[in-house]
Amino acid sequence: xxxxxxxxxxARAQAQLLRRPAQITSxxxxxxxxxxxxxxxxxxxxxxxxxxxxFDGLExxxxxxxxxxxxxxxxALSTELRQAIDEAGERIADFHxxxxxxxxxxxxxPGVRCERVLRPIQRVGLYxxxxxxxxxxxxxxxxxxxxxxxxxEIVLCTPPRRDGTADPAVLYAARRCGMERVFKIGGAQAIAxxxxxxxxxxxxxxxxxxxxxxxxxxxxxxxxxxxxxAIDMPAGPSEVLxxxxxxxxxxxxxxxxxxxxxxxxxxxxxxLSDDDTLLDAVTEQVAAQLEALPRAAIARRxxxxxxxxxxxxxxxxxxxxxxxxxxxxxxxxxxxxxxxPRVQAAGSVFLGDWAPEALGDYCSGTNHVLPTSxxxxxxxxxxxxxxxxxxxxxxxxxxxIRAIGPCAVELARAEGLDAHLQAVALRLRxxxx
Numbered sequence: 253x254x255x256x257x258x259x260x261x262x263a264r265a266q267a268q269l270l271r272r273p274a275q276i277t278s279x280x281x282x283x284x285x286x287x288x289x290x291x292x293x294x295x296x297x298x299x300x301x302x303x304x305x306x307f308d309g310l311e312x313x314x315x316x317x318x319x320x321x322x323x324x325x326x327x328a329l330s331t332e333l334r335q336a337i338d339e340a341g342e343r344i345a346d347f348h349x350x351x352x353x354x355x356x357x358x359x360x361x362p363g364v365r366c367e368r369v370l371r372p373i374q375r376v377g378l379y380x381x382x383x384x385x386x387x388x389x390x391x392x393x394x395x396x397x398x399x400x401x402x403x404x405e406i407v408l409c410t411p412p413r414r415d416g417t418a419d420p421a422v423l424y425a426a427r428r429c430g431m432e433r434v435f436k437i438g439g440a441q442a443i444a445x446x447x448x449x450x451x452x453x454x455x456x457x458x459x460x461x462x463x464x465x466x467x468x469x470x471x472x473x474x475x476x477x478x479x480x481x482a483i484d485m486p487a488g489p490s491e492v493l494x495x496x497x498x499x500x501x502x503x504x505x506x507x508x509x510x511x512x513x514x515x516x517x518x519x520x521x522x523x524l525s526d527d528d529t530l531l532d533a534v535t536e537q538v539a540a541q542l543e544a545l546p547r548a549a550i551a552r553r554x555x556x557x558x559x560x561x562x563x564x565x566x567x568x569x570x571x572x573x574x575x576x577x578x579x580x581x582x583x584x585x586x587x588x589x590x591x592x593p594r595v596q597a598a599g600s601v602f603l604g605d606w607a608p609e610a611l612g613d614y615c616s617g618t619n620h621v622l623p624t625s626x627x628x629x630x631x632x633x634x635x636x637x638x639x640x641x642x643x644x645x646x647x648x649x650x651x652x653i654r655a656i657g658p659c660a661v662e663l664a665r666a667e668g669l670d671a672h673l674q675a676v677a678l679r680l681r682x683x684x685x
Contacts, residue, residue, distance in 0.1 A: 253509075253523070253538060254559045255531065258572065270576045272625055273518045273557045274465035274489050285440045285469040292444035297451050303441040310416055315452045317418055317434040322427055325420035337388060337425050340615035344396045347617030352400065352636045363652025367645040375405040376639060377446030377456030377481075380426075381463050382411045382438065385515075385547075386419035393619050393634065394460050395429025401639035406431050407446060407456055411438025439463075440470035447474035447481045455481075460634065462487035462621055465518055484638050486627045490515040491522075492609055493578035493598075495569045495591075496534070498527040500584035501605055505530075506537030508582055509558070510551055511610050517553035522576065523560045524569040531560050570594040577628040580609045597629045653679045 256269060274281070291299040297315070305311040326334075357367040378394040381387050391408065398406050408431050410422050418436050426434050435453055437445055443463075449455030459471055459481055468488030474480035492512040496505050509521040525531050538555070542548050563569045566585065573581060577597035585591055588603040595601055599622030602609050613620045621634035657680045664673035 253521070253535060253555050255535065256559050256561045258524075258561050258563045258568070269559060269561070270522075270572075272489065272491065272520050273554075274468065275625060278465075278469070281465050281469050282473070285466055285473060288440045288466075289444040289447075289470060289473055292441050292450070293448050296445075300437055300441055300445060300450060300452075303439065304412070304437070307439055307441075308412055309414060310412065312412065312416060312436060315435040315437055317423060317436065321417060322423055325418070325423035326427075328420040329424055333421060334424060336615075337392065337421065337428060340389065341392050341396055341425070341428055343615055343617040344392055344619070345400065348397050348400055348619070348636050353640070353642070361652060361655040363649035363654075364656055365647045365652075367647075369643050369645060370640045371643060372402040372404065373457050373639055373641060374403070375407065375454065375456045376403050377459045378406065378408040378431075379442055379446075379459065379461030379463055379467060380408060380410040380422055381461075381467070382413075382419050382422060386410075386422050388419065388421035388425040389614050389620065390461060391422050391425035391431075392429065393621050395426060395431055397619070397634060397636045398460075398639045399429050400636045403639055405454070406433070407454060408434045409437045409442035409446060409453070410434065411442075412436035440466045443467060443470035443474060447477075448479070458482040458484070458639075460484040460621065460638070462490075462624075464489055464516060468624070484621065484634055485623045485631045486625050487621050488624045489518040489520070490580075491520045491578055491624055492580040492582065493522045493524065493573050493576055494582040494584055495566065495573060496523065496525045496527075496530055496582075496584040497566060497586060498525075498530055499586050500525075500530060502530060502533035502537045503541075504605055504608070505534045505582075505584055506541050508584075508609055509534070509538060510541055510545065511608070511613075512580065513551040513554035513558065514545060514547040515550075515554070517550055518557075519554040521554065521558040522578070524563050524572055525560075526563050526565050526569065528562065531562060535560055566591065567594075573598070577623075577626045579622045579624045579628065580612070582607070582609055597626075599623050599628045599633050650683050654683050657683075 301311045355369045360366050376398055380390045408426050410418050445453040446456045446459055471483040475483045490512050494505055512519055512521050574596045579599040581598035582602045583591055600612050612618050619634045623631040657676045660676045661673050
């Protein structure tokens with residue numbers, strides 16, 4: 253990690269310091285992804301097989317996970333892991349169920365009833381990464397709210413392992429959420445398949461899930477295409493920003509930074525502190541803990557684009573954090589909750605020394621599919637409403653048109669829209685008669 257003095261940098265250097273690795277390489281990524289999408293649209297399953305051979309090292313005859321594979325996955329898991337997946341799923345469901353939107357109706361005038369009704373999205377496509385590490389937790393984070401929303405069709409894509417099977421824990425989590433259609437396809441080609449459909453993979457209405465820079469770029473491109481589909485949010489390479497004061501535990505802070513750095517080489521971690529001693533201690537702890545990590549090589553690459561930043565105050569640290577808009581924000585502060593009102597942009601916040609970000613990844617109950625690349629400035633994390641459409645309804649009685657019709661007539665006249673005016677005026681005359 254680079255050690256940087258924030259106030260010693262000019263505005264341009266500060267902006268460069270906060271750029272994500274994926275943003276720096278975005279042009280080359282966009283070009284490569286566009287070619288993959290075009291090939292999948294044109295050649296369907298044949299393109300998926302070719303990219304499987306190129307990126308995964310195998311060419312599958314069938315992409316769909318069979319019932320035998322689901323059964324084998326269930327048998328392959330330890331009792332402890334099945335219980336952990338079940339336990340995490342229950343907490344995720346409890347949290348998301350409590351925050352579900354509700355339909356409502358209100359009479360805005362006598363004889364005028366306006367309603368908001370909720371409908372599940374009919375076919376959703378979920379992407380569960382499994383490139384350098386399988387993520388059964390992501391299957392839960394996507395599957396549980398989709399199930400609560402009542403989506404009739406749920407399609408899931410996940411990269412195959414070298415032996416041509418999907419990760420057993422991912423399959424168990426998917427089946428636990430009621431998913432029947434799982435395909436062994438990864439990367440940008442999986443996003444293209446779910447966006448446009450192939451002979452094997454059905455076209456979906458909206459795509460969900462995190463991924464690397466290629467997956468995120470593929471989601472962006474299909475969402476911009478008039479023939480494409482909607483997406484949940486930009487949810488790319490993982491990132492965490494930690495704000496720590498002099499009282500923070502350096503070992504805890506270092507572990508939190510490394511837990512994100514090990515996700516992938518394009519992940520990014522940032523530490524902000526107003527205390528030099530804490531910054532030094534965390535840097536030492538990162539080096540020491542790194543040596544014991546099986547994924548140390550991946551974490552080291554992520555740390556090359558990461559920083560330990562000295563700020564003048566915790567107040568300034570919050571300003572920098574809001575500018576960065578992190579996916580994960582850890583406030584390793586004394587009386588952390590007192591600082592929460594200052595947080596304006598973050599995907600998920602972890603308060604105090606005893607709330608490691610890893611709990612949010614797995615089993616606290618909140619969703620770990622969160623906006624990245626600064627999108628937390630305008631977007632929140634995944635929830636049940638992400639899988640629903642809200643439809644407004646209005647029912648008007650004769651007394652209702654009499655009550656609010658003149659208002660509409662006056663506004664239509666001001667806007668010069670005579671047909672609008674007549675649609676209301678005709679009814680007003682009919683009611684008067």
